[in-house]
Amino acid sequence: MKLRNLLLIALTVVAASPLFAQNGKPLFPEMPGMVSYTYRASFAKDVAATLDTLQKLGIKDMEFSNLFGKTAAELRKLLDERDMQCSSFGVSYDEALNKTMQVGENAKTLGAKFVRVAWIPHDGPFTLELADKTIADFNTIGATLKDEFGVSFCYHNHGYEFEKYKRGTLMDYIIKKSDPKYVNFELDLLWAFFPGGDPAKLLRKYPTRFKLMHMKDLRKGVEGNLSGGTPVTNDVALGTGQLNIPEILKAAKKSAIEHYYIEDESPSYATQVPQTIAYLKSLTY
Template structure:
């Protein structure tokens, strides 16, 4: 366990017909939203034909959102012979709602100013026509997004001759240790785990949490193989959701058999914590049954601690139902051993369950090693959850991992998780 606090971004999609359509139906339709693909920190590839980057890339670009995502402030720096980065271009690029176009205004180091106007012809292709302040055309610039972290930019003169071509690779910072739960991009992971993980690492995610542990494997990889694939993408594999709920909570043979193998597999994968949830709460009718679960969680937590891992309980809304007049979540918090059982509070499901998460953080301080931060749409979009106030209670709660979920997508999943990273990084983690 590293000593610094890890902030985890767990972006989770729950695929149910009540809240969601099929993922493949999502698109980025508006000019304003398409422009957000260009936000972030970028570095140039070694060559326009490859996405490989040098240790000291030739160009660095910062493209930051302003005015409710209507514009971007763009700064471009180039490496000199002394390996120092000097500014070569400064511009603002924005969406104009009156003309439904993308505009730009900027200048270079020679003091030459320009204006530009253009449009996305599709989600992936964007063209801008630049002019000088006398109204003369100077250069046309094409942007071709290979994916959400890879864009080829090419400049043409007035005769359509290529002047230059640069490939930019997203390189968002990892200093706030934001992670992601891979259920958010589950279909993408099933299709191509390595390419998906590479994009997530470039978006700024520091580590991943999984939910697909089955028969000792993760997305078809052995524990050590999956650890290596994640690390190759510039991230770490730190957490895993696991599910085993034996009918007989006193069957120590079955419990130890399943959990000892699970723990060893996860140790081989290098994780720091295991989490679980309970889908059987609505069937619990007595305090005795609640206590059996608490005893079970204590057993798991003790096994994890003996093997250098942490065990974490994750809530949904059912935990705020009552059994014999007692709230299930309070009973779990009061009757599990803090040395063995940590809690991962899902603030969205707390609200659905009719409770204030801050109340629990104050009432049970230091019990919540992690949070799931989820909204009714992409993070911060619904206005129904006061995330900024909740984030004032990180220290009181004892949080080490902040995990965010996306319940309902408005855009393609990989685009949405990029927006979620931006919201956590720029709005919540000051």
């Protein structure tokens, strides 16, 4: 009896040791999508070959913000041939506002569920007056895209909107004042962190407003600001920079995020993207 108890104790100790510990539940089991801007240099040379490269990596979901000389129909055909999809279509503020019908038609042809704008033209600090104009424009754009094409409009933060305003920021102001029926958001992790924001807190604060996510990390030691700009070499593989990726993903899983896209603006994207994918696969609860 004593020997049996000793064996049970020994087995318990061995099972509890890190070497024999079972892996936890995967935190991010799905394959993320890809932002076309990551492979912009390659797409500019050969769209089909670049899609082949992404397909080999296991990427099936794309966000395009450039048609790279193709028509929407031509790009859709290339995607269909590879069993890939374009879920989000990025355009400029001017195109979204002044060519809304054309944008909607292209998005519909691509099969995109979302149209995204990632930059609000401005000179100097972002202001309350500009935020008010932006909200009005976004509501108009979003209503047309939703009512005419069944496409949802999202704004992608870029850092400058985190100017302080009352007890929050102008980003808070835009989220609260825009019509949730027609306007939602794409959370760019780097451009929320760089100006002093907290991506995980934003997701918890507005759990229904963020529908898309740009997954990216900021090089250690880089200090942020409200400019909306930093050298592209400051984009690093997920898990090697300053952001707490696991905390953000845990918050995202409880939010309304529908599509996750890797965006890596660095010239080292060819080596960093596979590193990012491997890191995401390694994460567990």
